[in-house]
Amino acid sequence: MNTCSNQRRTKKNERALLLLALTCTVLFLAGVASSQIYLPPPPPEPSEYGKVVLDQFSSNSPGGVVFDHWLHRSKFTCRLCHVDIGFAMQAKATGIQAASNREGFHCGSCHDGKRLYDGKPIFAACGDTSADKQCDRCHSLGKTGVRHYEYKAFVARFPKAYYGVDWQAAERSKAIKPVDFLEGVSLRKNHIEKRRDFTIKAGLPFVQPIVFSHQKHSVWNGCELCHPEIFPTAKKEAVSFSMYMNFDGRQCGACHRKVAFPLNNCGHCHPLGPEWIG
Amino acid sequence: MLKRMFIAVVLITGLAGFSSTRAFGEPASPAAREREAWQKEFDEICSRTQDAMSLSQEELATLIQRADALLPQIEKLDETRKKVYMGRLRMCRGLYEYVLESKKNEKK
Numbered sequence: 170m171n172t173c174s175n176q177r178r179t180k181k182n183e184r185a186l187l188l189l190a191l192t193c194t195v196l197f198l199a200g201v202a203s204s205q206i207y208l209p210p211p212p213p214e215p216s217e218y219g220k221v222v223l224d225q226f227s228s229n230s231p232g233g234v235v236f237d238h239w240l241h242r243s244k245f246t247c248r249l250c251h252v253d254i255g256f257a258m259q260a261k262a263t264g265i266q267a268a269s270n271r272e273g274f275h276c277g278s279c280h281d282g283k284r285l286y287d288g289k290p291i292f293a294a295c296g297d298t299s300a301d302k303q304c305d306r307c308h309s310l311g312k313t314g315v316r317h318y319e320y321k322a323f324v325a326r327f328p329k330a331y332y333g334v335d336w337q338a339a340e341r342s343k344a345i346k347p348v349d350f351l352e353g354v355s356l357r358k359n360h361i362e363k364r365r366d367f368t369i370k371a372g373l374p375f376v377q378p379i380v381f382s383h384q385k386h387s388v389w390n391g392c393e394l395c396h397p398e399i400f401p402t403a404k405k406e407a408v409s410f411s412m413y414m415n416f417d418g419r420q421c422g423a424c425h426r427k428v429a430f431p432l433n434n435c436g437h438c439h440p441l442g443p444e445w446i447g
Numbered sequence: 448m449l450k451r452m453f454i455a456v457v458l459i460t461g462l463a464g465f466s467s468t469r470a471f472g473e474p475a476s477p478a479a480r481e482r483e484a485w486q487k488e489f490d491e492i493c494s495r496t497q498d499a500m501s502l503s504q505e506e507l508a509t510l511i512q513r514a515d516a517l518l519p520q521i522e523k524l525d526e527t528r529k530k531v532y533m534g535r536l537r538m539c540r541g542l543y544e545y546v547l548e549s550k551k552n553e554k555k
Contacts, residue, residue, distance in 0.1 A: 252535065252538060253535070254531075255530070255531040255534045255535055257534070264530060266527075268527070269527040272527055274527050274528070274531055275527075275531075356490050356493055356494040357494060358494050358495075358496065358497040358498075359497050359498045360497065361497040361498075362497070362498060362500060362501060364500070391496065391497065392496055392497065392499060392542050393496050393538040393539055393541065393542040394538075396541070396542055396545045396546075397541045397542065397544065397545040398538070398541065401545070403545050403546075403548035403549035403552055404548075404549075404552050405552070
């Protein structure tokens with residue numbers, strides 16, 4: 170009798186153990202899966218980072234335009250192009266066409282064959298005259314030997330960080346002087362008033378807060394590039410940040426997953442590091 | 448003699464007339480005047496974004512109203528101009544609204 174009940178108890182215990190093991194496995198796998206979601210994808214090579222192919226109207230002829238952010242960001246602020254000139258932050262939303270360039274909009278705002286940069290005229294985009302025809306210089310997708318700038322040679326003189334060029338250090342050292350005003354396009358404005366830096370509490374208990382520098386961000390972006398389109402809520406208590414949204418290209422990820430330094434180095438935004446290190 | 452004097456007077460009068468036209472410029476057409484007016488209004492509205500935080504709630508509300516009033520004029524522009532300036536107006540109007548909202552929240 171006792172032996173029989175013992176056997177039943179042992180079987181019950183075995184089943185309970187099996188159930189526990191199964192539950193643990195499921196929880197472990199779910200944890201792994203969720204941590205996979207919250208891990209940023211590895212960024213491409215710095216030379217490829219921020220590369221945009223514009224082929225909405227030119228995929229057949231003369232071919233797609235390869236736009237490299239690293240080249241233009243060394244010369245102009247983000248604000249100048251995305252606010253004053255009107256390049257949208259989303260792909261295919263600007264509607265750049267040869268005609269609009271010729272009219273002096275979009276690329277043609279600077280690339281008109283007359284405007285000077287460093288004392289030299291900037292070549293005309295989609296110029297009508299044969300002398301101006303340098304289509305392949307921009308429409309370079311799939312073509313070799315047509316570009317005038319090569320990443321490695323171009324950034325050689327700039328200070329480097331853990332990932333490509335340290336653009337802030339480059340500006341501090343005057344290696345770059347991004348232009349923020351375009352005559353006939355930009356508006357005369359007062360200097361942006363100094364905004365206080367602030368901290369954002371991290372959602373996880375072991376992660377140190379983000380130290381956000383309004384100062385650093387407003388120098389290149391102005392105010393209206395971020396507010397309200399990227400950060401729409403003016404109510405402080407209603408703002409909710411998430412790494413998932415960042416990795417999805419929203420919030421900080423609108424720039425820091427595409428052009429500005431990527432999100433793979435936690436210490437860049439969480440400068441004090443995880444709590445167990447601090 | 449009289450003939451020479453007559454020719455000289457005609458020439459001088461003509462030159463004076465020509466130079467005065469050049470000095471004052473050609474009279475602007477109504478369409479050109481309208482175009483200049485919207486551009487001036489746009490410049491005035493959107494040139495305050497850098498100091499939006501120092502504007503009062505009333506000033507911000509006025510700028511938003513002016514932006515709304517300007518929109519129909521921008522909608523009449525040709526396709527590219529319309530797209531560019533509508534985008535720019537949307538951005539500066541949006542910022543003023545955002546700052547106004549945050550100022551209202553601060554007061555609460």
